[in-house]
Amino acid sequence: xxxxxxxxxxxxxxxxxxxxxxxxxxxxxxxxxxxxxxxxxxxxxxxxxxxxxxxxxxxxxxxxxxxxxxxxxxxxxxxxxxxxxxxxxxxxxxxxxxxxxxxxxxxxxxxxxxxxxxxxxxxxxxxxxxxxxxxxxxxx
Numbered sequence: 635x636x637x638x639x640x641x642x643x644x645x646x647x648x649x650x651x652x653x654x655x656x657x658x659x660x661x662x663x664x665x666x667x668x669x670x671x672x673x674x675x676x677x678x679x680x681x682x683x684x685x686x687x688x689x690x691x692x693x694x695x696x697x698x699x700x701x702x703x704x705x706x707x708x709x710x711x712x713x714x715x716x717x718x719x720x721x722x723x724x725x726x727x728x729x730x731x732x733x734x735x736x737x738x739x740x741x742x743x744x745x746x747x748x749x750x751x752x753x754x755x756x757x758x759x760x761x762x763x764x765x766x767x768x769x770x771x772x773x774x
Contacts, residue, residue, distance in 0.1 A: 650676045
């Protein structure tokens with residue numbers, strides 16, 4: 635049985651999802667874009683990401699050890715993406731605050747396992763918030 639083009643689009647869209655594509659496709663303006671446009675928006679960052687990773691893997695050994703600052707580039711990228719996400723979440727400020735509180739708490743509680751602990755705390759906080767919000771009576 636052959637896959638339909640729509641299923642291939644969805645499969646590729648899931649495969650090609652990277653942080654930059656998510657930031658673009660998750661924006662408020664993207665809700666009004668057709669699926670083909672979103673797919674093309676995903677293709678370009680995916681191509682860039684895969685190409686850059688390949689070039690980095692092949693050419694990284696040629697960068698002299700005395701070059702500093704390259705390790706901060708990824709941190710800067712995620713900082714910019716986080717700031718854009720916070721701007722989009724103006725009505726939902728508790729989510730970024732919860733994320734910001736999860737990291738230092740995890741660092742204090744389980745310093746050797748900070749990343750999994752921070753994810754667990756953040757997930758638990760989101761679930762708790764969801765459960766408390768879903769129990770509130772809705773006003774019409």
